[in-house]
Amino acid sequence: MSNLKSDDDDDYKFLRIIDAMASINQKVNLIGVITEIGISKQSRGTDCCCTIKIVDESNASSGISVNFFAENFEKLPHVESAGDIIQLVRVVMKSHRSGVNVLFDKKFSSFAIYEGREGSKFTPYQVSSKFHGRDRDKKFIAGLRKWTVSHRPETASSDSLSLKDIKQGNQSTLICKVLHVCEVKDGEWMLFVWDGTDAPPVNIHTKFDEEFDNPLPLQLESIPLSRNVLCKFPTVGTVLRMTNSNCNEKLGLHLLKPGKWVQFKNINFEVRYGLWCGILLSKSKFSFLPDDDDHAIHCRRTYEERAESKWDRKPFTCLPWPSKVTDTDHQDVPFVTLMDVLTYPEVIAKFRCVVRVVATLPGHPRDFKAPCGTYRIRLTLEDPTARIHAYIYAEDGVKFFEGYPSIDTMIKKHNALLGVEEIDDADSDEKPRNPPWVECCLCSYNIDETDVWGSIRYRIFDTTLVG
């Protein structure tokens, strides 16, 4: 038998994972189903690296990690979905403390990635530079696809959080849909993710007199998203911002394509300016879930039911109904979310919403009237979907405050609206506040005919602050 022939034979031989694990320091060929994709990052050396996890029939539950190194992100595997199939040629089995893992050596290893779905084509959607496909590969790919139909690799973790249950703290798992990805600064990314549920409201810590110089932001990104981008977002359920700003590593977040369902592992949640923020760490991992993942289907179905229902657009924690702190006319008009308001296709429109008032400008009721004596106040409103500024002017203010009450009455009303605890020690401005859910009527209009959408404003009308 010639050397050429025997090399050729070796290249066709795929080891079962369990057998490969006994071949430490040897070059082997593997074929497996991808269950987890680590975030790509810059290695401590000169390369980019990422880790994926694969399973096969011999090792269906725990799987084995494969470590890739490459000169740039483009050369790393770009896995489209967990459940896809990867063929690994001449990779090295490595023993490490308690476990065994696989090293993809860029000098002699190669890979090819195929769709995992049964019936899809046998052409890989990504191949590494040294990969040579052979006709007989098909048999192995078809075999694995068939196996995954009966044995769906467990991709979605059972301990994952829903946005409605997030808490400040460490190392959570979140299953969500990626809505938008943008690089805000060099190497600093912001992800916009969603699962159809409402993140819980949080206490507001700013002082009233800070609002002029240091207003509560409407969003965490320094450049607000364009209306075009917002219009593609679902209008029910929190859009969570996620950032890697605390992380020194260069993460391969460009791999996260909008529209994908993803499971993030080892992420933190923080509150910034009263807004929830997901924090990616260098040890964070993500795995793409197939579109028909059970958890993803459940989220979509729950969202659809909620979006279609007459009253379920109000926030989850607004139960059973908004507080009686405010009252509105038009009681029969269903509530919409602030994302509905922001993405409404016409400039001039009227809405009824359930919101929290997180700040007012001016900060003190004594300044709510302009020198001419009419009301003019800017409120910062939020619901689980967005924050907006809404103004109260003139006769809408008379309706809102029920005329021109005494300053003491105004302070009481203001405190009730902003969720300030009534305490005697005059330090109420120091305490965090928890604004109640209140209903309000909003109208939108533009103030510049030459820039209709850019000059859109929101006003409160037909709303009374009962207190």
Next chain:
DNA sequence: TTGGGG
């Protein structure tokens, strides 16, 4: 070389 598991 680099990273890898809980």
